[in-house]
Amino acid sequence: xxxxxxGVSSSPSAPDVLIRAHGLVKTFPKKHGxxxxxxxxxxxxxxxxxxxGFLGPNGAGKSTTMRMIGCVSPVGGGHLSLFGLDPxxxxxxxxxxxxxxxxxxxxxxxxxxxxxxxxxxRYFGLPRxxxxxxxxxxxxxxxxxxxxxxxxxxxxxxxxxxxxxARALINDPEILILDEPTTGLDPQARHVVWxxxxxxxxxxxxxxxxxxxxxxxxxxxxxxxxxxxxxIAAEGAPRELIExxxxxxxxxxxxxxxxxxxxxxxxxxxxxxxxxLPDRVLVYADDGEAALTEAHRRGLEPVTALVRRSTLEDVxxxxxxxxxxx
Amino acid sequence: MSTETISAAASAEATERSRRVPGGLVLSWRxxxxxxTFFYRTWRGTVLSAILGPVMYLTAMGVGIGTLIxxxxxxxxxxxxxxxxxxxxxxxxxxxxxxxxxxxxxxxKWAGNYWxxxxxxxRPQDIMFGTAMQGxxxxxxxxxxxxxxxxxxxxxxxxxxxxxxxxxxxxxxxxLFPMMAFSITLDSDQPLTVVFRFVMTPLFLFSGxxxxxxxxxxxxxxxxxxxxxxxxxxxxxxxxxxxxxxxSAAIHIGYLLVALAGGVALARRNFSxxxxxxx
Numbered sequence: 001x002x003x004x005x006x007g008v009s010s011s012p013s014a015p016d017v018l019i020r021a022h023g024l025v026k027t028f029p030k031k032h033g034x035x036x037x038x039x040x041x042x043x044x045x046x047x048x049x050x051x052x053g054f055l056g057p058n059g060a061g062k063s064t065t066m067r068m069i070g071c072v073s074p075v076g077g078g079h080l081s082l083f084g085l086d087p088x089x090x091x092x093x094x095x096x097x098x099x100x101x102x103x104x105x106x107x108x109x110x111x112x113x114x115x116x117x118x119x120x121x122r123y124f125g126l127p128r129x130x131x132x133x134x135x136x137x138x139x140x141x142x143x144x145x146x147x148x149x150x151x152x153x154x155x156x157x158x159x160x161x162x163x164x165x166a167r168a169l170i171n172d173p174e175i176l177i178l179d180e181p182t183t184g185l186d187p188q189a190r191h192v193v194w195x196x197x198x199x200x201x202x203x204x205x206x207x208x209x210x211x212x213x214x215x216x217x218x219x220x221x222x223x224x225x226x227x228x229x230x231x232i233a234a235e236g237a238p239r240e241l242i243e244x245x246x247x248x249x250x251x252x253x254x255x256x257x258x259x260x261x262x263x264x265x266x267x268x269x270x271x272x273x274x275x276x277l278p279d280r281v282l283v284y285a286d287d288g289e290a291a292l293t294e295a296h297r298r299g300l301e302p303v304t305a306l307v308r309r310s311t312l313e314d315v316x317x318x319x320x321x322x323x324x325x326x
Numbered sequence: 327m328s329t330e331t332i333s334a335a336a337s338a339e340a341t342e343r344s345r346r347v348p349g350g351l352v353l354s355w356r357x358x359x360x361x362x363t364f365f366y367r368t369w370r371g372t373v374l375s376a377i378l379g380p381v382m383y384l385t386a387m388g389v390g391i392g393t394l395i396x397x398x399x400x401x402x403x404x405x406x407x408x409x410x411x412x413x414x415x416x417x418x419x420x421x422x423x424x425x426x427x428x429x430x431x432x433x434x435k436w437a438g439n440y441w442x443x444x445x446x447x448x449r450p451q452d453i454m455f456g457t458a459m460q461g462x463x464x465x466x467x468x469x470x471x472x473x474x475x476x477x478x479x480x481x482x483x484x485x486x487x488x489x490x491x492x493x494x495x496x497x498x499x500x501x502l503f504p505m506m507a508f509s510i511t512l513d514s515d516q517p518l519t520v521v522f523r524f525v526m527t528p529l530f531l532f533s534g535x536x537x538x539x540x541x542x543x544x545x546x547x548x549x550x551x552x553x554x555x556x557x558x559x560x561x562x563x564x565x566x567x568x569x570x571x572x573x574s575a576a577i578h579i580g581y582l583l584v585a586l587a588g589g590v591a592l593a594r595r596n597f598s599x600x601x602x603x604x605x
Contacts (some may be wrong), residue, residue: 072444073603092347092447100445106438108364110463121365123356123446125348130340133332172341 016048018175018206019069023078026064037121038064040230041078046175046208051201053224054210054219055312057322060227062210063103066179069208070100083174096124099173103180105160107167109153113144116152124171131170138166142196155207156187165196176200182216194220195214214312226312226319233319238312245318246310249288253295253302254280263300270294275317284314335343347447357448357456358463360439361429365460369527376468380417380475384410388479398538403567410481411490411562412535415497418469419555422498423526425461427518433457434510440601450597454510458502458593465498476566484568493565496582497558503589529555548601554585 004073007114026039035303039061045054054062067073068080071091080087107116114135121131139145142162147155152163168176181197182190194216201207201220211217217224218238225235234241251271263277269286285291289309295302316322347353365372388406395405434441443453473491476482482490509518532542533555542550550556561578564570 067603070445072601092353092449093345095445096345096347096447098445102441102445104438104441106442108439108442110437111364115363119360120442120446122359123365123443123448125352125356125447126340126344130332133337167442168445170335171344188444298349304366 015195017045019044019046019080019082019208021045021078021080024065024068024075024080025077026061026068026073027076037230039068039076042225042227042230042232044225044232044235045197046206048174048206049204050222051207051209054208054227055212055214055217055224055316056210056227057212057320060231061230062227063179065227066177066208066210069097070177071095075243099168099171099176101161101164101168101176101181103183105164107152107160107163110151112149112151113139113155113163114148116163117170120167121170126171134170134172138169139163140302141169141199142166143192150281153168156189158185161185161189161193162196164250165193175206175208178207180210180212182211182213187251190216214316217240218312224312226316228320233316241312241315242310244315246314247284248286248310250308250310250314251283251285251288251291251295252304252306252308253283253298253300254304255302263302266298267295268301270298273318282314282317284310327480329508337417350449350452352447353452354455354459357443357453358459359456360443361460365464370584372464373467373471376471377475380472381544383413384469384475384481386478387413387425388481397484398541400538400567400569404481406479407481407483407567408538408563409536410476410479411566412533414469414472414476414490414494415558415562416533416535416555417472417530418465418494418498419469419501419558420526421465422461422500422502423505423521425464425498426458426502427509427521428515429461430506430509431455431512431515434600435513450538451594453601454506454593454597458499458506461502461506462499462512465502466495469494469498476509484566484570486565486568489517490562490565493558493561493579493582496579496586497555500554500585501556503586507589507593510593510596510600517528529553535560554582557581575578 002309021042023041023043024039025037025041027035027037030036042065044052054065056062064073067083068075068087071082071094075088083097087094108119111119117135118128119130119141121134136145139148142165144159144163144166147159152160154235155163165178165181178197182193185193190213191267197207197209197220207220209220221238223235223237224241226233226241234245236244253263253267260276260281264274266283267274267281267283271283271291273284275282275284283291283295292305292307295305339466384406387409388404392405398530399405399408440453444450448456473494505521508521512518530544533539533550533553535555537557539547539550557578561575564574
């Protein structure tokens with residue numbers, strides 16, 4: 001490992017709370033008609049060294065929450081503090097200690113990769129020599145060393161996202177905030193980004209991220225909140241949430257068009273719970289194979305049948321009645 | 327790749343220092359440095375066009391059109407000496423408007439560099455002032471080149487002449503800030519074109535730049551008096567022709583300063599609204 005890349009090393013005093021939110025609200029005035037409430041009173045705490053996730057569909061209030069945490073959107077109501085400071089009055093001081101990877105890349109595409117690091121480092125008032133040293137180390141970390149002298153424009157989406165991550169680490173932030181860091185990337189690029197974030201986690205960097213990729217959240221987050229319509233629907237560790245809101249396994253059954261409704265009726269009573277979706281029926285059961293045997297015994301002949309472990313997707317479905325990714 | 331050796335302690339100390347957030351001036355300076363880096367690559371082309379433009383302009387006006395015009399001017403003043411200070415102020419206005427337009431809109435809409443800057447200790451007003459500083463620096467550079475050309479063409483007739491330069495810069499600033507305030511609210515560049523055509527061009531033509539404002543019909547005089555450019559043009563001309571009085575200077579500068587304060591307040595407000603998301 002080339003030194004400490006991600007800023008903070010994990011603190012020995014574990015329950016060191018970096019962010020506290022209580023009854024946090026954000027309301028936007030609409031041009032016509034009544035106000036729109038994007039965040040409707042949420043509570044959470046983020047501790048040093050943990051990876052904390054905000055999960056939810058588009059419009060759930062994740063990004064708005066992230067902007068308030070990033071001190072670029074005034075707190076609309078309730079209480080929010082970072083490092084014990086008030087974002088509405090101490091924004092610059094808090095931002096000096098944050099690293100932010102916005103949802104959309106805000107790189108200077110006409111500048112070279114290295115210049116992007118330089119410009120951003122200067123924004124924090126870091127000396128040139130320190131920026132040069134860190135830029136070299138961070139570009140190496142995100143595997144962009146051989147592109148350091150190239151312009152940003154021709155880089156792929158995944159490379160740009162990695163550069164944005166490297167740039168956000170230039171000030172040795174105590175918290176790295178990532179708003180949908182892998183959205184819009186192809187699976188391969190997503191994997192590389194995710195791998196880098198996993199390394200940061202291992203180094204003890206405090207990460208806050210939003211995503212609607214359940215698998216990623218499950219792997220990476222120590223704790224997460226599921227958001228829906230501006231509220232927190234559930235909070236906990238990924239495994240905990242799955243145990244609480246879903247069975248151990250899920251049986252996914254697909255039926256020919258038009259036969260699904262009948263099939264769902266026949267399935268009644270199998271497993272703990274049924275969840276009919278537009279294209280398939282989910283059977284929540286601790287033993288998926290047994291549930292499938294029972295379905296066959298009742299004379300059902302699904303086109304496809306799949307037994308899998310429950311995921312956060314199932315938790316989300318149970319809590320909100322909707323799937324996460326359309 | 328060069329391997330720089332910075333001790334962990336030195337690096338940690340730099341981090342520690344970066345946590346102590348400085349005042350608005352330093353934060354604005356950081357934004358200015360961004361623009362310096364951004365434009366550094368193109369400065370040669372900029373300087374070349376900054377020098378060629380005025381020389382061509384003054385040659386065409388003085389040697390060309392100027393020799394045809396002998397009536398209606400103040401006694402003993404050549405046409406070239408008449409328009410040169412007017413063009414100095416009008417070009418500063420034009421510069422101010424341009425610097426406050428695409429730079430700002432591009433930063434918020436296309437390049438997104440403002441959205442990066444706002445995640446650092448810079449506040450919206452620091453970003454605004456830093457951008458304004460670079461716009462003013464470029465306006466000052468252009469105006470200085472033009473002023474040197476004016477001296478070269480023998481159009482400066484008074485020891486006060488050199489003060490026309492800061493007055494031109496003030497005139498540019500009076501237009502820069504409101505233009506920034508406008509551009510930061512936009513999502514496309516079409517409204518900019520409207521401003522260039524229907525605000526900037528009429529001002530350029532009818533603020534006494536190319537002909538004495540007394541030539542305008544009587545009813546248009548009050549309109550001329552309320553445009554900031556008219557005050558800039560008049561004062562620059564009074565300074566280079568040596569007709570300036572304490573009273574006239576006070577009125578013109580006073581007016582320009584009030585307009586400047588209004589523009590700055592508006593720009594501050596609009597930058598904060600857009601960058602500290604109220605959306």
